[in-house]
Amino acid sequence: MVEDCKKQSQHQSNSVCRSLRSFVIFTLFLVLFLCYYIVPIEFSASWALTVGLFLPEKISSQAINFSLKRVSAMSVESWKTLEPYYVAYPYKYNLVLNEPEKCQKENPFIVLIVPVNPSNKAARDAIRSTWGSQKLVGNKTVSTLFMLGLPTSEERETIQKDLLQESAKYRDLIQSDFWDSYKNLTIKTMVILEWLAGYCQYASYAMKIDSDVFLNVENLVNMLLSAPKHNYMSGLVARRGIVQRDPHSKWFIPKAVYDQPLYPPYTLGLGYVFSLDLPVKLVKTAQLIKAVYIEDVFLGLCMTHLGIALTDPPDGNLFSVFPVEYNRCRYSKIIATTTRSLRDQVEFWRDLLRPGPYC
Known part of the structure; x- marks a missing residue:
């Protein structure tokens, strides 16, 4: 009797072990199946776009398709808010394209970030061929990046595909x-600040600069050599x-x-530099203040809330919101001015680089 009970108990134990072993094997096969078929198709694509990594050709193609599907799934009209002066910030925005190691690799003294359509x-x-190509002033490294949102035009799928190729080429x-x-410029600026806080906190300075601005990088760096840190x-x-x-x-704000x-002091959006x-x-202060769509004004509100005064440049002619008529002498002394055309930007830059005295 006792012998029979032992045999029965042993038989039941073996059955449990076999069932457990079968379950473990099935689970492992399921995990491998999911990793092989689902993760490369869906997860890897979105993750790769977010962190900006290069992937094998097959996965890169899947990443492009993933991005295009996400953009095309959104209505063309959905970006137009029903409340024209409402700014959707604070809000958690995600990165579609990123250069997370840019600052770590280049160790810049200053980062120039250009918000552009x-x-x-x-x-x-035009910027890549002019002031954006200047990587070194003395022993100070300069890095240049462009900040974009999602395209809103009918050709958004084509634009997005071109952007992915452009990103792979220029990084x-x-x-x-x-x-x-235009009404989302405040969001764009805050995402710039979030990116700097997350990926570039060890640089000394950054500058937000508009795409229609001529920048004298050498004068900018020389001004910052004696600026507060x-x-x-x-x-x-x-x-x-x-x-x-x-x-x-264009700048109407309802009560x-x-x-x-009156607005508090603010630095005009053509280009401002900050430690x-x-x-x-x-970014922390922006969570506490009602956002306005005029991005430079909003930063002025944040600076006022922080109790931090803005610093006037050492010369009142260094920054100009109106296009400065070109001559080599004058452009050799300014830092930033708006221009009338991209052609002007390129021609002014080339002329300023030619040998010979400025004045």
């Missing part, structure tokens, strides 16, 4: 998943700016959005 490759190429594009439009933001500082209440104005008659301790502070 996804379709405006001509502006990016200088950062793209986030907000719609790229902390709580520093400079450019063309506007003080006691009047809030536009005319509904026909429901901002009820004061790299500020992005973290500005």
Whole structure:
């Protein structure tokens, strides 16, 4: 009897072991199946686009298709908000294209980041061939990147595919998943600051600079050699700016959005430079302040909330919001000015580089 019980118990134990072994084997096969068929198709594509890694040709093609499907799935009209002065920030935006190791590899003194429309490759190429090509001033390294949102035009699938190819060629594009439009410039600027805080905190300075601006990189770096390393933001500082209440104005702000008659001091958006301790502070402060779509004004509101004063440049002629008429002498002394055309940018740069005295 006892012998029979032992045999029965042993038989049951062996059955349990066999069942457990079968379950483990089945689970392993299932995991391998999922990894082989699903992960490379879906997960790897989105992850690769986010961190900006090169993948084998098969996976790269899948990544492109994934990105295009995500863009095409969104309605052409969905980027147009029903509330024209509402800014969807703070909000967690994700990176579609990224250069996470750019600052680590180049160890820049200053990072130049240009917000530009996804379709405006001509502006990016003009910058790459002019001031964006200047990588070294003395012993100070300069890095240049472009910040983009998602294209909103009917050709958005073609544009997105071209962007992926452009990114693979130049490795200088950062793209986030907000719609790229004028009313989203504040979002674009905050994503720039978030990127700097996350990927480039060990550089000394950064500059947000518009794509229609001529930049004298050497003069910029020379100004920063004696600039403060902390709580520093400079450019063309506007003080006691009047809030536009005319509904026909490009910069109209209703009282429901901002009820004061004057703005606090802010640096005009054509180009402003700041120390790299500020992005973290500005991102945190932006969570507490109602965002306005005029991005330079919003940063002024954040700086005022932080109690940090803006710094005027050492010379009032270094930054110009209106195009400066070209001559070698004058352009050899400025830092940034808007231009009338990309052709002007390129021609002015080439002329400034030719041998001979400036003045």
